[in-house]
Amino acid sequence: MSSRISPTAHYTGRVWLEHGLSDPAFATTEGARLHRLIAPLNAGSRALGGPTLDGMLLARHRVIDHLLARAIEAGEVSQVIEVAAGLSPRGWRMTRRYPALRYVEADLPGMAARKRRVLAAAEPAGPDHDVVEIDALADEGDHSIGAIAGRLDRGRGTAIITEGLLNYFPGAQAVGMWRRFAAALRRFPSGVYLSELTVAADARGVPLQVFRLALGAFVRGGVYLDFPDELAARRELAVAGFDAVEIHRPTDLADEVGAIERAGARRIKIIEARVAPGAT
Numbered sequence: 443m444s445s446r447i448s449p450t451a452h453y454t455g456r457v458w459l460e461h462g463l464s465d466p467a468f469a470t471t472e473g474a475r476l477h478r479l480i481a482p483l484n485a486g487s488r489a490l491g492g493p494t495l496d497g498m499l500l501a502r503h504r505v506i507d508h509l510l511a512r513a514i515e516a517g518e519v520s521q522v523i524e525v526a527a528g529l530s531p532r533g534w535r536m537t538r539r540y541p542a543l544r545y546v547e548a549d550l551p552g553m554a555a556r557k558r559r560v561l562a563a564a565e566p567a568g569p570d571h572d573v574v575e576i577d578a579l580a581d582e583g584d585h586s587i588g589a590i591a592g593r594l595d596r597g598r599g600t601a602i603i604t605e606g607l608l609n610y611f612p613g614a615q616a617v618g619m620w621r622r623f624a625a626a627l628r629r630f631p632s633g634v635y636l637s638e639l640t641v642a643a644d645a646r647g648v649p650l651q652v653f654r655l656a657l658g659a660f661v662r663g664g665v666y667l668d669f670p671d672e673l674a675a676r677r678e679l680a681v682a683g684f685d686a687v688e689i690h691r692p693t694d695l696a697d698e699v700g701a702i703e704r705a706g707a708r709r710i711k712i713i714e715a716r717v718a719p720g721a722t
């Protein structure tokens with residue numbers, strides 16, 4: 443279990459709220475406190491023309507939103523499992539926008555309970571929205587991705603999303619997770635995986651190292667950058683069972699997603715990976 447990471451969800455939750463992406467019910471005192479704590483780092487880096495943590499977070503969030511909306515509108519996806527959803531408002535927002543969408547948010551038990559309380563106080567989500575418990579590291583059992591995917595409609599195209607999870611695990615664990623996701627998606631007529639990707643080659647430079655150290659201290663553990671570059675991540679996604687992998691640069695999608703901070707957006711990439719149904 444990796445509940446040590448859970449407080450970071452309060453920080454990102456604060457960022458989504460401050461940028462008008464969620465309901466006031468998503469506000470937490472932990473999030474506000476953390477945001478105040480990191481504010482000088484963001485301000486310092488911005489003053490030097492560098493990336494801000496919030497700029498990187500918003501770029502990844504908006505691009506994942508865009509790719510998901512595109513897959514929904516194309517008729518490719520009508521069910522979503524968002525793994526490690528934390529206090530993200532994406533499921534709330536997307537089910538309000540697409541009422542026919544089935545959306546399952548999943549997180550460790552403590553965070554899942556917290557999310558249910560937040561949602562109970564917010565404007566209602568869409569009609570087919572749920573919060574369940576998962577351990578993204580579980581190979582089997584009720585809280586595994588396989589079990590959760592097994593409870594969805596096999597006849598509908600499905601997406602799995604992770605945002606802000608991969609870098610808290612060593613590369614080998616991330617690849618194990620990808621293997622389980624690819625296997626879970628293969629049971630559906632179409633299956634797509636969306637996630638941000640931060641590789642070592644994009645995390646060079648003082649501002650990024652400062653953010654990384656701050657985050658590492660905060661979660662009392664590693665923040666891993668085990669994929670040296672995009673090519674290595676592509677290779678591992680293929681080995682994990684994804685048949686088609688696109689890696690997007692948020693700056694290439696700036697027209698579609700609206701205002702993004704270029705210095706931050708340049709430091710991250712977004713994975714859009716697909717499995718062929720029933721492939722072995």
Ligand SMILES: C[S@@+](CC[C@H](N)C(=O)[O-])C[C@H]1O[C@@H](n2cnc3c(N)ncnc32)[C@H](O)[C@@H]1O
Binds near residue numbers: 528578604
């Ligand atoms: C940085 S937060 C990201 C939250 C959300 N995706 C967002 O972008 O706002 C990381 C999340 O991962 C969750 N998490 C950590 N370990 C997990 C695991 N083994 N299985 C599922 N979720 C996990 C934490 O509880 C937390 O909500």
